[in-house]
Amino acid sequence: xxxxxxxxxxxxxxxxxxxxxxxxxxxxxxxxxxxxxxxxxxxxxxxxxxxxxxxxxxxxxxxxxxxxxxxxxxxxxxxxxxxxxxxxxxxxxxxxxxxxxxxxxxxxxxxxxxxxxxxxxxxxxxxxxxxxxxxxxxxxxxxxxxxxxxxxxxxxxxxxxxxxxxxxxxxxxxxxxxxxxxxxxxxxxxxxxxxxxxxxxxxxxxxxxxxxxxxxxxxxxxxxxxxxxx
Numbered sequence: 001x002x003x004x005x006x007x008x009x010x011x012x013x014x015x016x017x018x019x020x021x022x023x024x025x026x027x028x029x030x031x032x033x034x035x036x037x038x039x040x041x042x043x044x045x046x047x048x049x050x051x052x053x054x055x056x057x058x059x060x061x062x063x064x065x066x067x068x069x070x071x072x073x074x075x076x077x078x079x080x081x082x083x084x085x086x087x088x089x090x091x092x093x094x095x096x097x098x099x100x101x102x103x104x105x106x107x108x109x110x111x112x113x114x115x116x117x118x119x120x121x122x123x124x125x126x127x128x129x130x131x132x133x134x135x136x137x138x139x140x141x142x143x144x145x146x147x148x149x150x151x152x153x154x155x156x157x158x159x160x161x162x163x164x165x166x167x168x169x170x171x172x173x174x175x176x177x178x179x180x181x182x183x184x185x186x187x188x189x190x191x192x193x194x195x196x197x198x199x200x201x202x203x204x205x206x207x208x209x210x211x212x213x214x215x216x217x218x219x220x221x222x223x224x225x226x227x228x229x230x
Contacts, residue, residue, distance in 0.1 A: 049073075052071060055225060059197070059207060066106025068103070068106075072229065075099045077097045083141065085140070086142060090145065095172065096170055097182070099185050100165070101165040101167060103163045109155075111193065111194060112192070113190065115229075129150060155198060191224060192224060
């Protein structure tokens with residue numbers, strides 16, 4: 001035993017404690033690396049919707065008349081659209097589905113808008129209508145109801161960055177389709193016509209589509225724009 005003492009002293013001096021052997025048999029887990037931060041989930045902010053229309057507008061002499069961009073919002077189900085002065089339309093909220101359309105327009109732009117069904121539109125969808133947040137000031141909704149209005153107009157008199165229209169399906173929500181009929185909207189066509197840049201209710205300049213990055217002119221009227229809703 002006397003011979004073992006120096007050896008034990010050497011081991012103790014080299015290891016600074018007899019617990020060293022226990023540390024060898026139970027090593028600590030490595031600390032997490034900074035790379036784990038890079039694996040955090042990416043941002044879930046949705047990308048902006050692609051435009052339906054992205055068009056330069058021109059005056060009749062060719063001078064620039066501003067730029068028009070049209071995008072779709074998110075369809076809403078079982079709700080009445082925020083349309084003013086539409087009591088005569090007798091909206092039945094639980095059966096409705098509507099799709100917002102955003103018009104980014106230059107100040108003073110005025111236009112007529114129209115929604116129409118196509119050959120792929122289901123026959124059982126019920127009535128379809130369009131309502132615009134800002135119109136010419138003399139619109140009376142559903143004065144001849146039924147049906148819902150298929151045409152409306154707007155005038156960006158206040159210079160707002162965007163104006164909103166709502167396309168309404170009045171029988172989208174049924175026991176067979178509780179989530180509505182979102183597949184119907186792409187079968188509908190939006191027509192934008194009678195484009196003008198107004199300085200007042202009776203004074204302004206007529207506009208026509210110039211270069212169209214997205215969208216197309218109507219087959220029956222090159223001064224109007226026609227696009228499907230999707």
